Amino acid sequence: MIPEGSSHMQYDDKNQTSAALPQRWVFKRNCALTPRQLLSWYLSLCALTLVIASGFAIMGFWIVLPFAGLELLLVGIAFVIYARHAADYEAIELRPGHLRLEWAHGSKLTEIEWPPQWTQLSYNGRYKAPLVISHRGQQVKMGKFIAEKDKSSLHLQIRAALARAAYSV
Incomplete structure (x- = not known):
């Protein structure tokens, strides 16, 4: 798991978080050789x-x-x-008012953009269970490359960031 920019939170003078910068999480295979x-x-x-x-x-x-x-x-x-x-990977990017999911499998690259206001993230905590991101009946399962011990805390982290992005429109 490579949390790109998971600490990209800016603090203003009043010590309140600002979600002006995007947050991006990239999950890659653990490969020894390129x-x-x-x-x-x-x-x-x-x-x-x-x-x-x-x-x-x-x-x-x-x-x-x-x-x-x-x-x-x-x-x-x-x-x-x-x-x-x-080179397979999964990525979640959050910006104010935008949630972008992308994943590469082989030579196929898929991208989806949804508004975070109507997006839900769920994780049931079971072994090998994916993070499920849903929006108006569509579901995307992510987390194939995330270590099992990290999924629970990552679920909470992304869920909090999703709530911040939804309310910062």
């Missing part, structure tokens, strides 16, 4: 494997080369599947 790092690692793996397999082929064990190629093909397919979803 797709670019993965590609460079895979290319180095290919080079090393082909050098070793070529050495065996030169010594007369030619059967090693096709199996090395098959191995690299299967590892490459697995890495493509991994890299396609490595």
Whole structure:
């Protein structure tokens, strides 16, 4: 969970909060390698494997080369599947009078904007339960990348920010 700007609250001289700045929460996968790092690692793996397999082929064990190629093909397919979803994320952005939800899954980016006055946030507290944001019959489930121990406090934090954004129009 990466709370971008969750502390973006300004304080005026009277020590009251002002919701003039947007608040944004971004939830991402916990990935060890970016797709670019993965590609460079895979290319180095290919080079090393082909050098070793070529050495065996030169010594007369030619059967090693096709199996090395098959191995690299299967590892490459697995890495493509991994890299396609490595950059997935969910984001919630609150501005005075606006709630914006966006999420990326693979190459698909979806965005929704709703007024916070008519938007509800619910969370039932069960294990693996999502945060449900609803507006006039539409429901969006978020929180796939949030640690279970953080969901309850995040629910309260976003709910309070949602109330502030709804009343600061």
